[in-house]
Amino acid sequence: YNEEIPHEEGMDHSIALLQEGYLFIKNRADQFKTDLFETRVLGKKVVCMTGPEAAKIFYDLDRFQRKWAAPYRIQQSLFGVGAIQGMDGQAHHQRKQQFLSLMDKRNQERLAEMVTNELKHSIPQWEKEEQVRFFKEIKNVLCWVACQWAGVPVKEEDIPDLADDLISMVYAFGRVGPEHWKGRTARNRTEGWMENIIEDVRSGNIPADESSALYVMAFLKDEKGQHLPAKKAAIELINVLRPIVAISTYITFAAVALHEHPKTKEPLKEHNSRNLEMFVNEVRRFYPFGPFLGARVKEDFTWNNYTFKRGTLVLLDIYGMHHDERFWETPNQFDPNNFKNQDRNDYSFIPQGGSDPGKGHRCPGEGITVEVMKATVDFLVNKMDYDVPAQDFNYSLDEMPTLPKSGFLMTNVKRI
Numbered sequence: 001y002n003e004e005i006p007h008e009e010g011m012d013h014s015i016a017l018l019q020e021g022y023l024f025i026k027n028r029a030d031q032f033k034t035d036l037f038e039t040r041v042l043g044k045k046v047v048c049m050t051g052p053e054a055a056k057i058f059y060d061l062d063r064f065q066r067k068w069a070a071p072y073r074i075q076q077s078l079f080g081v082g083a084i085q086g087m088d089g090q091a092h093h094q095r096k097q098q099f100l101s102l103m104d105k106r107n108q109e110r111l112a113e114m115v116t117n118e119l120k121h122s123i124p125q126w127e128k129e130e131q132v133r134f135f136k137e138i139k140n141v142l143c144w145v146a147c148q149w150a151g152v153p154v155k156e157e158d159i160p161d162l163a164d165d166l167i168s169m170v171y172a173f174g175r176v177g178p179e180h181w182k183g184r185t186a187r188n189r190t191e192g193w194m195e196n197i198i199e200d201v202r203s204g205n206i207p208a209d210e211s212s213a214l215y216v217m218a219f220l221k222d223e224k225g226q227h228l229p230a231k232k233a234a235i236e237l238i239n240v241l242r243p244i245v246a247i248s249t250y251i252t253f254a255a256v257a258l259h260e261h262p263k264t265k266e267p268l269k270e271h272n273s274r275n276l277e278m279f280v281n282e283v284r285r286f287y288p289f290g291p292f293l294g295a296r297v298k299e300d301f302t303w304n305n306y307t308f309k310r311g312t313l314v315l316l317d318i319y320g321m322h323h324d325e326r327f328w329e330t331p332n333q334f335d336p337n338n339f340k341n342q343d344r345n346d347y348s349f350i351p352q353g354g355s356d357p358g359k360g361h362r363c364p365g366e367g368i369t370v371e372v373m374k375a376t377v378d379f380l381v382n383k384m385d386y387d388v389p390a391q392d393f394n395y396s397l398d399e400m401p402t403l404p405k406s407g408f409l410m411t412n413v414k415r416i
């Protein structure tokens with residue numbers, strides 16, 4: 001029997017979820033003084049949870065499943081229909097191993113080195129320009145590098161449009177109306193394009209290195225040992241390209257952090273990988289990207305005197321927990337020293353999910369994200385010089401995802 005947990009009055013809070021965005025769960029958890037409460041979203045009961053203990057439960061594979069967790073509109077924009085994000089059990093495990101095999105330490109470093117090289121190549125052009133919008137530039141850099149790294153043949157002139165489409169898929173997430181549809185159109189277009197490439201790889205018309213993401217995704221098999229339909233393979237290939245390009249959001253926030261907290265630059269001049277890592281972890285804690293995660297209760301179970309009913313949608317807070325005084329000393333200050341004494345590889349720091357990526361749904365691209373961010377931050381601090389003109393750095397917490405308004409403008413860019 002259910003012990004009472006707070007539940008919000010009212011028929012539906014979907015609008016509030018979109019309006020309050022990143023703070024939807026934290027606002028209510030603070031108001032009800034609880035880590036667990038019920039609300040209604042899209043006409044259905046939803047349980048929201050926050051805190052490391054809740055996060056640990058959320059990654060118990062016996063208790064939660066991902067099938068039916070993401071609304072169809074999110075699959076049609078962000079993930080792709082039938083992608084790894086919504087799989088469970090052995091089929092998920094098998095697919096996940098394929099992703100992880102592409103993202104070992106050597107591959108992380110190779111990608112990061114490619115990013116540094118591409119930044120070097122981009123500088124002469126930026127030096128000529130009166131003003132550079134860093135988000136726009138870095139998304140193109142990452143898109144070009146992602147395609148090279150994955151072995152996907154794309155012409156250089158097609159990169160800006162592809163990068164925009166990949167970003168639109170991500171930014172469709174918490175939006176309704178035209179911006180949501182833009183993401184869906186972008187997905188349809190990109191899926192069609194990548195599907196053709198996959199078919200060409202299968203027929204031998206396009207060569208692919210066996211260790212490349214393109215090859216691995218083209219020849220993915222289902223549980224019965226059959227090749228996936230080309231469209232499904234394309235969806236998983238996009239699941240590699242899109243998030244690499246999405247790192248440009250964190251990198252733009254990192255540029256803002258360097259500008260607004262100049263003291264944090266000093267340790268980054270020491271060419272010490274650990275200092276860079278502390279800085280990028282603090283960027284991933286402090287700034288908003290993934291707001292929360294969703295999963296469905298697999299079988300009834302009781303936790304904290306509350307019975308989770310089979311099939312209930314449960315949302316796990318990310319952003320709110322990263323800003324909770326119980327787990328962080330000064331949560332609303334940007335301070336890389338938050339990561340001084342520990343890696344925080346625990347359940348209170350989950351920007352890319354928690355638990356073991358080999359077992360559950362934690363992001364397989366976390367190593368890539370950290371290495372690419374470290375390389376870019378190192379470049380910004382030690383390899384280039386620039387002025388930062390007056391501009392609007394604000395970002396709105398009620399848009400999911402969000403970005404500093406100006407996209408980070410730079411002038412007088414120079415290589416050093």
Ligand code: HEM
Pocket residue numbers: 084085086096099239240241243244246247248250289290293351352353354360361362363364365366368369
């Ligand atoms: C899953 C965040 C970069 C590929 C996830 C999850 C989050 C996340 C929150 C879900 C965890 C869960 O459901 O338990 C991010 C952020 C990134 C990023 C904030 C920085 C931009 C990457 C990169 C890649 C990647 C660079 C690949 C190159 C994936 C895939 C999944 C995933 C394939 C699904 C894993 C599964 O369902 O088992 N990511 N990610 N992500 N991420 Fe990332």
